[in-house]
Amino acid sequence: MIFDNDGVLVDSERLANTILADLLTEAGLPYTFDEAVRDFMGGSMVSMRQQAEVKLGAPLPADLEDRYHQRLFDGFARLQPVPGVREVLDQLDAEGITYCLASSGTHRRIHTALTAVGFWERFEGRIYSSEDVQHGKPAPDLFLYAASSMGVKPTDCVVVEDSPLGVAAANAAGMKVFGFAAMTAEEKLASADAIFHQMTALPALIRVA
Ligand SMILES: [Mg+2]
DSSP: OEEOSBTTTBOOHHHHHHHHHHHHHHTTOOOOHHHHHHHHTTSOHHHHHHHHHHHHTSOOOTTHHHHHHHHHHHHGGGOOBOTTHHHHHHHHHHHTOOOEEEESSOHHHHHHHHHHHTOHHHHTTOEEEGGGSSSOTTSSHHHHHHHHHHTOOGGGOEEEEOSHHHHHHHHHTTOEEEEEOSSSOGGGGTTSSEEESSGGGHHHHHHHO
């Protein structure tokens, strides 16, 4: 099992996209929360900058990522796990199903988030970041890197993702993918093998995978 982090393990997307929309607006590119979710959720800050600079027609402030992470990490003091995911991980542990994490976030962001919700020990040594590969999601690179590092064939992996970029990456990697449609509209995850809306529904999907 390969878990996405933001929006799947940690309930960070509302905070993250609010901050991002604010910073882009302050930089002269007016963005709402919903537009930030639509355009950037699930992607890396590297690809966010590339897309936003094309729209703006000018470079974004050089310190935008630093200010984003500063505000985000301040907010992570109140970060919560996605409801029900702790119980899912407990069940995977009990059943001996191996799992890891593959995120578009930086290693520092992943570490900060996992520590805040008490998940660090569960994933330590099994964490893969877009920083580790040349092309982040929606390219397959990150998931393929995670699978090879774990010594598992891509066709034996199941990805849990909440963003269209992540579902596309899993499709490209030839992996089965379950789309978590909690914050994301179901139709945007249509290329997933299954869609679920609450973490309590995940164990049943895993059993038939
Ligand atoms: Mg996500």
